[in-house]
Amino acid sequence: MANPRVFVIDNSIAFLDALVKELNKRLPNGSAIDSATQPAEAQKKLASFKPTAIVLNLAIGAMVINQDKFLPMLVKQYPNVSIIVYGISNNVAQAAKYLGASDYFKKPGFGERTQPFYDGIIKALQSNNASDSSPRKLSTTATEAKVVPSSPARPSAPAQSSSPPSVEPVINIPSGHGTIDLIAIGASTGGTEALSAILPALRPPLPGIVIVQHIPPMFSRLFSDRLNGICALTVKEAANGDIVQPNHVYIAPGGKHMSIMRQGSNYVIECKAGPPVHSVCPAVDILFDSVADIAGNKAMGVILTGIGKDGAAGLLKMRQKGSPTIGQDAATCTVYGMPKVAFSMGAVQQQLPLSSIPTAIHKIAR
Structure with a gap:
């Protein structure tokens, strides 16, 4: 992995510190890591940090900032940056992907092993850092049942540099019904x-x-x-x-x-x-x-x-x-x-x- 620049955002200071410490241990020499606990702090730091990957707690990503959720806002601001998201439930993997996450992992709960979670984050960073041309490609390697990469919300065609974007199906607007309430x-x-x-x-x-x-x-x-x-x-x-x-x-x-x-x-x-x-x-x-x-x-x-x-x-x-x-x-x-x-x-x-x-x-x- 070539010197990634990873920015971590979590409002739990204890978990944030533990994750940053783990990344410092596992990432190669020359990597840069910074962090923030709130969206406003993150926005200020990110402007000068120039990340290659953002690791984000979904609870922060779901916060509404200036009438938009923070995760989609980051996706718009950093379209070529991998955004790896984690949360407390397996059930929201699709939602995280829908909001723009590259990968989703379940955060270990109290008493659960943390090693599979860290392994998953590192593998996602390695996978996404290896291909700058497709930073939003989902990792399909699960480290354990507790690590849940998200599956695509829709099937996607093989990437072609000169092909037009896939065409959405036509949605028919039926007539004859009343005002839907x-x-x-x-x-x-x-x-x-x-x-x-x-x-x-x-x-x-x-x-x-x-x-x-x-x-x-x-x-x-x-x-x-x-x-x-x-x-x-x-x-x-x-x-x-x-x-x-x-x-x-x-x-x-x-x-x-x-x-x-x-x-x-x-x-x-x-x-x-x-x-x-x-x-x-x-x-x-x-x-x-x-x-x-x-x-x-x-x-x-x-x-x-x-x-x-x-x-x-x-x-x-x-x-x-x-x-x-x-x-x-x-x-x-x-x-x-x-x-x-x-x-x-x-x-x-x-x-x-x-x-x-x-x-x-x-x-x-x-």
Whole structure:
């Protein structure tokens, strides 16, 4: 590795010091390392430091600075610099990549081995420093299960120096529906990663979003809280009686079915225990059925990656009531099950890759 210049940003002084110390031990002589604990301090130092790589805590990267998240801001300011990100959860790897990270690693928790984490950071620095022409290429070498390089949010074509950028699929704007005032999303296997890519890419103004992700109790709250830290929209675990607000996302609690009722002009969430549907609770079909009945053609339906057929019948009912509907395509699904069944029965108006779904939501729902 040829003398990298690495800048580390973390608001935990103890972890920052430990990481800098480890980099000093492992990087070759002649390398330069500097650090900061806050975005403002980092911006001042980075201007003169001229980094070849930035190592960043995702919690800092998700902070909003001048109406933009800090990580995308760094990506714009340093387009040829590798930005290696770490955080407390495996579930946000896709979100970090969506925001522009070159690589993502899970930060070791209390009592966990730190060596695999440091090995991963060093390997990512070596990999990215070896090819200046493609600094954003993701490392695919995992050192252990605790080290999780992010996977691309979309498949990319082989790089060609003279080729034009890949063309995004055409997003059809359906007609005949009412003003969209509710968005319903269903997902299963691979859905936490898909949602971690979609939701951080959404920006207000948007109608309220209700989501069923097949997820165990307790994990739904942790997942919601982590998404809330990296999204422009407010994300929360749904609770019985919640009034659906614009620019808010409600994720069904694990172990409870979620449906929608109407009280006056408001949509109100109902969460309650019940027998499994398609062997799962919460079930996407329970949500989609209620949305079709209550919101009619003023709702939008999205079905994402997952095993089985949950949500297909409910999405068809939504489409029959006039709702625009989207399904994730086979190429970007972890498991092309639920979207495939929905598409085969005519419930999906258009199939799109994961990376195009945020744009479609913006275009159709606004």
